[in-house]
Amino acid sequence: MSEVKLSGVSKAFGSTKALVDVDLTVASGELTAVLGPSGCGKTTLLRIVAGFVRPDRGRVEIDGRAVFDESTDVAPERRGVAIVPQEGALFPHLDVAGNVGYGLPRSADSRARVHEMLELVGLGELAQRRPDQLSGGQQQRVALARALAPRPRVVVLDEPFSALDAGLRAQVRDEVSGVLRTIDATAIIVTHDQEEALSMADSVAVMDSGRLVMHGSPTEVYYRPVDLDVARFVGELVELPGTKTGLEVETVLGRLPIHGSVLPADGPVTAVIRPEQIRVDGRVERGAKGAHVEDVSFFGHDALARLTVLSGDVPIRVLARTVAPLRRGDDVAIRVIGPALVYPA
Incomplete structure (x- = not known):
């Protein structure tokens, strides 16, 4: 060929x-x-x-x-x-x-x-x-x-x-x-x-x-x-407003490490993670954030949960892929596994 x-x-x-x-x-x-x-x-x-x-x-x-x-x-x-x-x-x-x-x-x-x-x-x-x-x-x-x-x-x-x-x-x-x-x-x-x-x-x-x-x-x-x-076109995406400082970004889901070869300047950014990076648990442990389950789409092998996290009084909606048995209305704990990407706000 x-x-x-x-x-x-x-x-x-x-x-x-x-x-x-x-x-x-x-x-x-x-x-x-x-x-x-x-x-x-x-x-x-x-x-x-x-x-x-x-x-x-x-x-x-x-x-x-x-x-x-x-x-x-x-x-x-x-x-x-x-x-x-x-x-x-x-x-x-x-x-x-x-x-x-x-x-x-x-x-x-x-x-x-x-x-x-x-x-x-x-x-x-x-x-x-x-x-x-x-x-x-x-x-x-x-x-x-x-x-x-x-x-x-x-x-x-x-x-x-x-x-x-x-x-x-x-x-x-x-x-x-x-x-x-x-x-x-x-x-x-x-x-x-x-x-x-x-x-x-x-x-x-x-x-x-x-x-x-x-x-x-x-x-x-x-x-x-x-x-x-x-990023938006290729697969499901979670976008979070954040503030970049060095190689970390502060978001409603906590302070996350950053990866990427080209980084914007420190200051306001959009942080990006994939739904499979969000871990869902019924227990609120150190480093986890509380979230409310708005809806769940079940696919057999896993599920896609639509969650709301409060940032002050502002609701932030995120997606999480999970195998946990979730129901609409549940209150759960979530944490992010792995680094985020950041783009200019």
Whole structure:
């Protein structure tokens, strides 16, 4: 597989700036998730890599060779980029094997390749079925097998699990991720689902309003977001007004240590922690704060509690992930485990 590199890529549709000076490198064999809200430009980025959209300026390279710059524009079919669309887009008049082999030359080698791809995605026994005889997850795996059959240099996936229900989505996501890692694919997946991006990818590229605002490992993006907007977008968040002094911040939940490579000046800040950092207990011990349970959302493996802590007479609302059996109206003690991030107030 091959490295993908975008340098200074911009694209506008009329007065709408879809991409603005995007620099992004996807290493060979890496799975990168492009994450962002609807309309942020992530699908435009994917279509530029595939060659279906021409940038206004910038450079796109695959395996060190320019496929787009001021003097080059390689046609989509010559880029070696395969696409897995949102809903599979299988040909209804062809069986599974026919869909996977579509576009391959008719030969014994091609038939062997189709069989190999179907075995890879776990559908070897369904080669003769029609698409309407498959589940949504099976159809998506057929679409992946079809994309991989021509041995592409890069695979791009455009929100490939959005049409699946929640339970099936997680299963198919894991299966597709496993297949891509088995063949050491260079892959780019576009998604607006934070859990999907963090669980699947080697790296996550966060986009906002056409700009690439952060690119790092899932743990970096989740635990060390570059700004408050990224922190708010990636996962649940607890924001607390605070006062920074050195490497500590004073909040309604106590004095907390700070981590982060770029820190604002001492004074008023917004302190950020994740709900799983808040420990809930029925006993008020030293260092703990009293809180009132406003509501609880139970998920089986844990629960998300909405709590109110009083700062003087001002109610501060916080979220806590907990396995403790809480009920609305309970009074509990809470404490923070680990450091906070701080951003300018």
